[in-house]
Amino acid sequence: MKEKFLIFFNHKLVQFSARLLLGGVFIYASIDKIAYPKEFAAIVVRYQILPEKLAIYFAFLLPWVELFLGIFVILGFFVRESALSLSFLVLIFITAILIRSLAGPIGDCGCFSITSSGTTQSIAFLIFRDVLFLLCGLILALTNKAKKLRISILSRQY
């Protein structure tokens, strides 16, 4: 069963699709945030999870991290490390959405478009979407680790 799972997720097409999806989503998500950094900082501050100054610093750093990790995943640089980092980021987003949702409905989550203020997004949809990205990231991280392990075992045998 485990072998079948590994063979399926190690397939070139599955790997490429997962890399394209995860990388593409994060590159797309970073564009508006880089174009409108102050608007994004205002959104992050409104989450009221981090102290204001730290939230602003995080808001200015995050889009570039998303962009670089997205590019790395698509181009195949540090795939395991980048996919793990993106999964960790998605976990942070899920936690932030859950914490923010305790205070009431989320207005603009600041996930993708910063300029679309005035739209309320369903928390269930946001979580579902993030869980999909998390699974994608974990698949890439775990299968790339498995690949490395398999190669090292094979090289020891011969």
Place this chain on the structure above:
Amino acid sequence: MSKKIKHIALFFLVSSAFLYAAIAANSFVNESSRYIEVCANGIVYVPPNTKFVKCYGVIRKVIRFSDVLTESIEDCRCPKCCDGECYVVVASENGGVRFLWASC
């Protein structure tokens, strides 16, 4: 590309991102201290081209100004929100009042 070059490039990339974030965030923090507090100080004047305000200390983006308010949106006064936005009563140039809609 050798692994060493990749790691050096990565180090410079990460360092520049952190440096940029620190400089940009610092300038935004300085700028945000000048934002007008619209919720805690009664009715205040807000210039029409204002992009950001503060409501009880929290930075909010200005979405639009409106001259009238319909009865159905009475419960949307900041910090209460409706459909991702809330309003605050502010003073206008001619001494009257108008409504500033901010993002939630």
